[in-house]
Amino acid sequence: xxxxxxxxxxxxxxxxxxEIIQRARELKGGAQPQRGKDKALAMIFTKPSTRTNVSFxxxxxxxxxxxxxxxxxxxxxxxxxxxxxxxxTLARYVDIVMIRTFDHVDVENLAAGSTVPVINGLTDLCHxxxxxxxxxxLVESIDCELSEAKLTYIGDGNNVCHSLIxxxxxxxxxxxxxAPPQFAPSPAIVRPMQExxxxxxxxxDPQSAVVGADxxxxxxxxxxGDEEEAEQxxxxxxxxxxxxxxxxxxxxxxxVLHCLPANRGEELTDEVMDGPRSRIFDQAENRMHSQQAIxxxxxxxx
Ligand code: CP
Ligand code: NVA
Numbered sequence: 090x091x092x093x094x095x096x097x098x099x100x101x102x103x104x105x106x107x108e109i110i111q112r113a114r115e116l117k118g119g120a121q122p123q124r125g126k127d128k129a130l131a132m133i134f135t136k137p138s139t140r141t142n143v144s145f146x147x148x149x150x151x152x153x154x155x156x157x158x159x160x161x162x163x164x165x166x167x168x169x170x171x172x173x174x175x176x177x178t179l180a181r182y183v184d185i186v187m188i189r190t191f192d193h194v195d196v197e198n199l200a201a202g203s204t205v206p207v208i209n210g211l212t213d214l215c216h217x218x219x220x221x222x223x224x225x226x227l228v229e230s231i232d233c234e235l236s237e238a239k240l241t242y243i244g245d246g247n248n249v250c251h252s253l254i255x256x257x258x259x260x261x262x263x264x265x266x267x268a269p270p271q272f273a274p275s276p277a278i279v280r281p282m283q284e285x286x287x288x289x290x291x292x293x294d295p296q297s298a299v300v301g302a303d304x305x306x307x308x309x310x311x312x313x314g315d316e317e318e319a320e321q322x323x324x325x326x327x328x329x330x331x332x333x334x335x336x337x338x339x340x341x342x343x344x345v346l347h348c349l350p351a352n353r354g355e356e357l358t359d360e361v362m363d364g365p366r367s368r369i370f371d372q373a374e375n376r377m378h379s380q381q382a383i384x385x386x387x388x389x390x391x
Contacts, residue, residue: 125152173202246274258282
């Protein structure tokens with residue numbers, strides 16, 4: 090066995106990710122954890138977090154292990170120690186490392202320096218753990234096979250959107266990304282996934298994008314690190330709000346997803362977020378179950 094990292098979904102094939110999702114369902118249903126007892130997870134955060142922090146802590150606790158929160162300001166990283174040396178050192182103490190940061194290359198370098206598995210807990214490029222919780226939520230919530238489902242993502246072509254595109258390429262569900270042209274997802278992410286799954290499309294009109302959707306997904310208009318562009322973004326995204334009027338264009342059974350945190354009244358209304366179609370808090374819960382399965386899988390590779 091050689092240690093595996095969980096840095097971007099495209100490092101994995103469909104079969105492996107489906108097995109992790111299936112295991113997450115079993116763990117959610119009360120299955121006994123197989124490994125994790127007395128193991129330790131270190132979590133580096135250079136951005137804030139509610140769900141990723143607490144869901145990973147509880148996932149590790151449920152596996153019988155322990156975890157520690159390492160805020161950037163408490164680490165020598167903030168005084169110039171390299172990410173590779175940080176990884177080399179942490180690997181001498183703990184069994185697995187999770188990091189949330191800005192530059193995706195930092196996660197790749199941490200993984201290169203670490204002899205234990207490294208998990209991406211969000212970068213500016215992607216949020217693979219979020220997408221795994223999202224797939225689990227889709228599988229549980231929609232009334233058709235995942236491969237038959239249509240997901241429409243409305244808003245910024247950001248990290249969360251990129252991981253949904255990767256998930257659509259790997260799992261094979263239909264995906265329409267609806268974004269203003271200047272905030273469209275990266276072609277470097279979109280093109281290879283379109284080769285695997287030609288149903289992936291990038292459009293800019295929300296009203297037509299949601300027709301036939303089994304799920305509508307949105308995220309904030311101003312992500313962590315984008316604050317300087319806030320004014321331009323608020324002006325551009327005004328027509329991309331998920332509200333009751335937009336939902337009427339989708340299937341009657343269409344559910345609504347959001348990775349959270351939400352800015353109520355911006356990318357979605359209170360009525361939609363608190364309404365009967367929202368599965369948003371199930372989705373937040375599923376972060377814990379899917380990450381428990383990811384931790385179990387990675388701990389089995391060392
Ligand atoms: N969705 C998500 O990653 O939430 P946090 O920023 O609270 O971790
Ligand atoms: N796109 C958001 C996701 C937060 C979980 C951000 O990066 O801030």
